Amino acid sequence: MAPVTGGARDAVAGVAAAEVVAPSTAGEVAEVLRSTRGSVVPVGAGTKTGWAAPPSSCDLLLRTSGLDRIVEHVPGDLIAVAEAGVPLNALQRRLAEHGQMLALDPPEEGATLGGIVGANASGPRRLRYGTVRDLLIGVRVVLADGTDARAGGKVVKNVAGYDLGKLYTGAHGALGVVVSTVWRLHPLPKATGAVVVPVADGAQAGRLAALVARSTLTPTAVELRFHDGARELVLLFESIEASVRAQSAEAVRLLGGGERASAPPAWFGRRPEGPLVLRLAYAPAALPHILAALPGGACGTASACTGVAYAAVPEETDLAALRAAIAPYDGSAVLVASREPRDAADHWGPTADSFGLMTRVKDQFDPARRLSPGRLLGGL
Structure with a gap:
């Protein structure tokens, strides 16, 4: 090599x-x-x-x-095994030949499976299908000392051993190198439809999202876009044709209006761009409060029923003040893009109560602290 x-x-x-x-x-x-x-x-x-x-x-x-092989696809069991360097879009093309998909939709072009695991990246469809932690059922990693370790397996329900998949999700390579992954798959939907509803402000967006959450509707995603003072809420339905038509009609009735479309708008699923982009997490019911806490000029999208948003904010934004404002709503704000790199404290924000446990896990898996040093919360 x-x-x-x-x-x-x-x-x-x-x-x-x-x-x-x-x-x-x-x-x-x-x-x-x-x-x-x-x-x-x-x-x-x-x-x-x-x-x-x-x-x-x-x-x-x-x-x-270089770890770019799709090792196995068993359509009858709805599972796929693929190495960490396989691009998600390459795996999706392979699965689509059998009418199946991996129900993850991060928008970054060329993103690989290992990178998606390391960053815990997902998109709007997390509402229906969950995130990486829900769909990753097996993992193979190489530990800091070169040990080859495996956990999970090639069945959807597997309770043997430690769940390394969840541990390595979002670890950014700080606990070992993910070399192969096993995924739970889903059938490709037969039909797609969307309902687009203009909203006046964050309060109305919160009320409409709550109506959807309490209803019998089963949208794949509920996304809010806020940009230049305009806001619109999009409900995505993916199922058989009859279900998409019926649910779209019911959504228009429930929300008191809206335009039906065969596909969501072009902005759907994209991350905002700017000199400073944040990933916000919060209690879903607090959406209006989170939007109100953002500085003027902020734009982005929010998964209105799951409590995740991506916001581009002015470069001079006081991150400490913003984090303090959203903290009462279980809120956090993490940098995902900035013009100039920030240190760990500025990047992640205050350390959590679980930091002691995180430190012990890091020391167990990487006692010399040489894997992705300083990349995690608190500079781990």
Whole structure:
């Protein structure tokens, strides 16, 4: 395995790598970790490196793009096994040939399965299908000392051993290198429809979202867009044709209006762009309060029934004040993009009560603290 180079791409969140490698097997990943004494930062396609704080050092950038094999697809069991470097869109094309899909829809073009796990990335369809933690049923990882570890299996219900899949989801490579994944699949929907409802303000958006949440409707997603003072709520329905028609009609009646469409608007599922972009999490019922706390000029989207939003805010936004304003609503604000890299405290915000447990987990899996050092909450 020879070192690779990629020019300006050989950096993570502004921190240049001294060396770059792209192993093509789990064994090569293990050998890299056993033979390297310095810091190692694993990345996939690099589409979400800004989702974690900059590493304190990067002696070796380990790209998982060489781990690019779809190992197995069992349509009858609705499962697929694929290596970490497989792009999500490549897996979706393969599954679509059998009328199936992996029900994750992060919008980053070229995102790989390992990167999606590491960043815990999902999209609007999380309302119906859940997130990475719900759909990942098995994982193979290489630990910091080169140990090959596996958890879960090729069945939807598996209770044997520790659930490493959940532990590695959102870990940004700080606990080990994900080399292979096992996924629960779903059938592709036969029909799609949307209802678009203009809303006057955050309070009305909250009321309409609450109506949907308490109803018998089963939308795949309920997304709110706020931009330049305009707001619109979109309900996405995916099912058989008769169900999509009936639910769309009921949604218009329930919400007191709305325009029916065969597909959601072009902005649906996209992240906002700007010099400072935040991922907000909060109690779903607090949507109006979260929108009111955002500074003037903020724009973005909110998954109105799940309590997740992405907002582009002015670069001069006082993050500490914003975090304090949304904290009473179980709110948090994490950077996912910024013009200049921020330190861990500014990136993640205050440490949580669980920080002690997180520290012990990090020390158990990576006692030398050389995997993605400094990227997690509190500089872990």
